[in-house]
Amino acid sequence: xxxxxxxxxxxxxxxxxxxxxxxxxxxxxxxxxxxxxxxxxxxxxxxxxxxxxxxxxxxxxxxxxxxxxxxxxxxxxxxxxxxxxxxxxxxxxxxxxxxxxxxxxxxxxxxxxxxxxxxxxxxxxxxxxxxxxxxxxxxxxxxxxxxxxxxxxxxxxxxxxxxxxxxxxxxxxxxxxxxxxxxxxxxxxxxxxxxxxxxxxxxxxxxxxxxxxxxxxxxxxxxxxxxxxxxxxxxxxxxxxxxxxxxxxxxxxxxxxxxxxxxxxxxxxxxxxxxxxxxxxxxxxxxxxxxxxxxxxxxxxxxxxxxxxxxxxxxxxxxxxxxxxxxxxxxxxxxxxx
Amino acid sequence: xxxxxxxxxxxxxxxxxxxxxxxxxxxxxxxxxxxxxxxxxxxxxxxxxxxxxxxxxxxxxxxxxxxxxxxxxxxxxxxxxxxxxxxxxxxxxxxxxxxxxxxxxxxxxxxxxxxxxxxxxxxxxxx
Numbered sequence: 270x271x272x273x274x275x276x277x278x279x280x281x282x283x284x285x286x287x288x289x290x291x292x293x294x295x296x297x298x299x300x301x302x303x304x305x306x307x308x309x310x311x312x313x314x315x316x317x318x319x320x321x322x323x324x325x326x327x328x329x330x331x332x333x334x335x336x337x338x339x340x341x342x343x344x345x346x347x348x349x350x351x352x353x354x355x356x357x358x359x360x361x362x363x364x365x366x367x368x369x370x371x372x373x374x375x376x377x378x379x380x381x382x383x384x385x386x387x388x389x390x391x392x393x394x395x396x397x398x399x400x401x402x403x404x405x406x407x408x409x410x411x412x413x414x415x416x417x418x419x420x421x422x423x424x425x426x427x428x429x430x431x432x433x434x435x436x437x438x439x440x441x442x443x444x445x446x447x448x449x450x451x452x453x454x455x456x457x458x459x460x461x462x463x464x465x466x467x468x469x470x471x472x473x474x475x476x477x478x479x480x481x482x483x484x485x486x487x488x489x490x491x492x493x494x495x496x497x498x499x500x501x502x503x504x505x506x507x508x509x510x511x512x513x514x515x516x517x518x519x520x521x522x523x524x525x526x527x528x529x530x531x532x533x534x535x536x537x538x539x540x541x542x543x544x545x546x547x548x549x550x551x552x553x554x555x556x557x558x559x560x561x562x563x564x565x566x567x568x569x570x571x572x573x574x575x576x577x578x579x580x581x582x583x584x585x586x587x588x589x590x591x592x593x594x595x596x597x598x599x600x601x602x603x604x605x606x607x
Numbered sequence: 608x609x610x611x612x613x614x615x616x617x618x619x620x621x622x623x624x625x626x627x628x629x630x631x632x633x634x635x636x637x638x639x640x641x642x643x644x645x646x647x648x649x650x651x652x653x654x655x656x657x658x659x660x661x662x663x664x665x666x667x668x669x670x671x672x673x674x675x676x677x678x679x680x681x682x683x684x685x686x687x688x689x690x691x692x693x694x695x696x697x698x699x700x701x702x703x704x705x706x707x708x709x710x711x712x713x714x715x716x717x718x719x720x721x722x723x724x725x726x727x728x729x730x731x732x733x734x
Contacts, residue, residue, distance in 0.1 A: 315625070319618060326614040417718030419628035421637045428718055438722060441669045498662040501717045506641055512629050513638040521658065552617065571609060 271469055278478035282485045282532070289531040293524045302527055303507060304516040310534035317541025318549065325553045333568035336556040338377065341564070354561045361560055368557055372402055400457040407451035408483075410434060411490075414445070418508040440495065448491050455484050479543055485532040493525040642712040646702055653702070654685045665721065671695070700730055 292298045339350025352373075355361040367373040380394035414434065416427045435443035459480050462472045493499055503520035510517045540546070552558065585592070585599055592599055608614065632638035653660045655667070674680040675693045683691045691698050703709045706729050714721065 315622075318621075322614065322618060323608065326608045326610065329609060416628060420631050420635075421640050421716070422635060423715070423718035424631060428720070431718065432720070441665050441721070442719065498666075500658070500661045501719075502642060502661065502713050505717055509632070509638060509640075513632060515639070519641070523662070 271463070274472060274474050275463065275477050278474050278481050281478060282481040285531055285535055286485065286489075286528055289528040290524065292531070293527045299518065302531060303518050303522065304511065306534050307511055307530065308516075310538040313538040314540055317538075318546075321541050321546055322549050322553075325550070329571040330555045330559070331570045331572060333559060333563045334555050335559040335561045336374075337561050341561050356560055356562050356565070358560075361558060365552070365558055368554075369551055372398055372405075374557075375401060396457070397461065400454050400461070403450050404454035404458060407447040407454065410447045411445075411451065411487075414447075418505045419512055421505075421509060442494060444495070448487075448494075451487055452484075452491070455480065455487065459484070475544060478539075479545055482532060482536045482539065486529065486536055489525060489529040489532060493529055497523070497525040499523040499526045640716075642716040644710075644712045645705060645708040647704055648702060654683070654689070654691050654698075668695075668699075668723070695727065696730070704730055706730065 289302075292302045335354075337354045339353025340347060341354040342349045342356040349356065351360045352364050352367060355364050364373075375398035376395060378394050378397065380392055382390045382392065384390040410430060414427060414431050417423045417431065420427065431445075434445045434447050437444055437446060459477075462468050462476065462480075499522055500520060503518075503522050504526060506519040507517075507522065510519070582601075585601065589599055589601075589603075655663075660667075671683065671693045674683070681693050683693050685691065706724075
């Protein structure tokens with residue numbers, strides 16, 4: 270069971286690499302891979318993302334369900350936990366920012382262990398938080414660094430970021446610290462899914478597919494940078510021509526780039542249909558973005574339909590005469606009076 | 608749609624950020640710039656094929672540095688068995704003499720700043 274869950278996505282990614290090799294061999298398909306594919310996948314990404322976001326925005330939040338992790342706003346002499354139990358717009362923004370940039374709820378993950386002498390010991394378990402944060406920060410910096418292929422003259426902060434990332438000045442071309450960190454983090458994120466029995470049980474093929482696709486993109490990118498090189502000038506000319514909507518392939522670009530771009534395009538096109546939509550979904554999390562003010566304001570279920578109710582008073586008005594006739598007790602003697 | 612104002616604002620901000628390169632290049636009006644490195648030709652060809660040099664010159668230069676500085680090797684045998692003296696100034700700079708018009712054109716274009724010139728002098732003609 271577990272084997273299949275891992276091997277099928279792995280096979281899919283290896284299949285994509287082989288497909289890239291095949292496409293590279295057939296000169297007639299170069300235009301498709303280098304130009305048509307990025308446009309198609311980019312269009313799927315943007316259209317899919319907006320579609321998903323609008324679908325989410327159309328779903329009502331039936332209950333007021335903030336996850337409360339601290340003292341809610343109460344009497345003036347009781348100290349409120351402003352981030353754990355936000356009661357106004359500013360506090361909930363703070364909670365969202367901490368969630369988006371620091372993964373605060375993962376940081377709060379704890380673990381209970383049996384210590385000797387049959388004691389229970391509570392402690393933090395922050396490996397997932399660390400691995401997740403290392404992965405996402407590296408991914409952001411790597412994506413940001415890629416702007417050097419899409420801006421001319423290169424956007425200055427991109428150069429500063431690259432200098433900082435290549436601070437070690439090891440090897441030529443310079444080794445980027447984030448390249449190493451993202452690979453280590455990806456290995457950890459994969460390993461925890463296969464090593465820990467509980468995580469293995471709840472892991473789905475789609476979890477592995479996302480991991481393997483990102484791994485494939487990262488590994489092919491790192492190898493393309495430092496071992497199997499391609500002509501970067503042609504790569505940038507291609508990238509620039511794509512974003513100015515006047516696509517041309519100006520020179521021969523090698524196989525490593527074909528592998529990298531086919532994996533990256535697949536990832537981009539798969540994004541709106543995958544768990545990676547958590548990037549937008551985090552903003553729609555009711556447990557994170559709602560105020561804990563249910564004792565101050567009444568939350569009305571937005572899908573409540575105006576219901577036609579028939580109260581007992583109206584019922585009695587309707588059947589009073591019949592009820593009196595058969596001797597049933599009535600609450601009021603006449604319509605509208607007590 | 609619930610909270611439509613916020614959602615539309617969010618989508619708009621996302622689209623503005625995601626399309627950053629497109630409008631940045633419109634502002635700089637350099638979207639169709641292509642580097643054109645200048646070579647003063649004395650031989651018809653570089654020591655290896657053009658494509659190899661375009662893709663791997665940095666590795667070759669690193670090997671040359673290690674050979675000349677650390678291993679005391681001064682002769683490079685190219686893949687067509689021609690031999691060249693391992694010497695940046697005497698061999699490479701003979702044709703590629705102008706840093707600004709040759710090296711920098713592509714390096715600036717692809718946003719790389721190799722640290723060659725931390726130690727090496729920039730030839731006068733290319734300052």
